[in-house]
Amino acid sequence: MATSTSKALPAPAPQPWRGRLFLLAGVMLLGLSLRHAVTVVSPLLSTIQRDIGLDQVGATILGMLPTIAFGIAGFIAPTVIRTVGLPQAAVLAMGVGALATLVRVTAHGPTLFLVCGAVALFGMGMGNVVGPPLVKRYFADRQGTTITLLVLTMQGGATIPAMLAVPVAAAAGWRVSVGWWAILMIAAAMPWVSAIMKGHPAASEQPMGGTPTKATYGARILFRNPISAGAALFYGMAALNTYAMLAWLPTIFASLGQTQAQAANMYAIYTFVTLPMALVSPIIASKLKNPLPFGLLLSGVAAIGYLGILFAPLSTAAVWTFIAGIGGGAFPFAMTMFNLRTRSTAGSAAVTGFAMGCGYALGTVGPLLGGVLSNMSGGWRLPLVVFALTAIPMVLGAVMLTRNAKFEDLA
Secondary structure, three states, X not given: OOOOOOOOOOOOOOOOOXXXXXXXXXXXXXXXXXXXXXXXXXXXXXXHHHHHOOXXXXXXXXXXXXXXXXXXXXXXXXXXXXXXXXXXXXHHHHHHHHHHHHHHOOOOOHHHHHHHHHHHHHHHHHHHHHHHHHHHHHXXXXXXXXXXXXXXXXXXXXXXXXXXXXXXXXXXXXXXXXXXXXXXXXXXXXXXXXXXHHOOOOOOOOOHHHOOOOOOOOHHHHHHOHHHHHHHHHHHHHHHHHXXXXXXXXXXXXXXXXXXXXXXXXXXXXXXXXXXXXXXXXXXXXHOOOOHHHHHHHHHHHHHHHHHHHHOOXXXXXXXXXXXXXXXXXXXXXXXXXXXXXXXXHHHHHHHHHHHHHHHHHHHHHHHHHHHHHHHHOOOXXXXXXXXXXXXXHHHHHHHHOOOOOHHHHX
């Protein structure tokens, strides 16, 4: 009697990204598009000032625009997302930013340049808010990896324009150097236009537990909910410290006796550390069953670094600057927690917008606070001690943000 044998076919290799690579490219292009209006202008500022008649007051306003625009966008973006839809809000954010960037470089006077700069930054601020909810909706099963890619491309989107600004301006003029980034924003919108047209299915269309995706979370809920309040406090203290150090760190080291070159090296160390922290922070946060210890670490390292800068020998300054720079990991950590502590894209958008709105408002205060305290005390000891003490509310924010609960359940 004939017998037949069959060999078991090997299981097909898992393809977790299949059907979503275009959207993954959209997340990465979005990240690359969110900082160029800030970093491409600084290396060209003197040239732009001469060309359009931007005086020192205008330059000061220009320096304040990013945190102001990002903060306003943080508060407004969740309402836009709820009204028009999540991918639609991403397209709107990139479209507004691209159009304003193109009009900005046609300016022959400071007013149009500043107004269009503010509008472009507002579009980028909306992009800041839509990023985490997009990850939550379309990559719910790969949040750690996708948030890492988003944060890394945001870092790249800050660094690359600054690197290319002067060479491109030398070849084609500052208007091309500033304006051509609008092409990137248009490209960043295309995957989300496609998702809208095709009705691309989200990896997580419905939130866990049946929470309505169109739920409305007003200011009363956001201020009283421990998840959103903790997110705002944690993100806000991180922004206050980071923007203060970005404004004053070279001045601080110069006051301690370092040369301009040495102070610039300390600044480079501080900013460089943000890149590896952007890589590891989301992965660590998403892998830990209890992310609180990591949140506490990120809350305290800046204070340790400041105290080391003040009281340790100046020869060890690089070590303490590196330690302070580790605190830059608070931003990607917080962005990861915005998704891990929410059930729905509406909840993620609400928490993200509220935290970023409050955070960038405090980020605006940081440089001003440092300057005022330095003028009052005649040095930088008092400002650094005050900034070190902000670790206390930041620890409280970390405890609230990382608690084992979901935002919607506490609303």
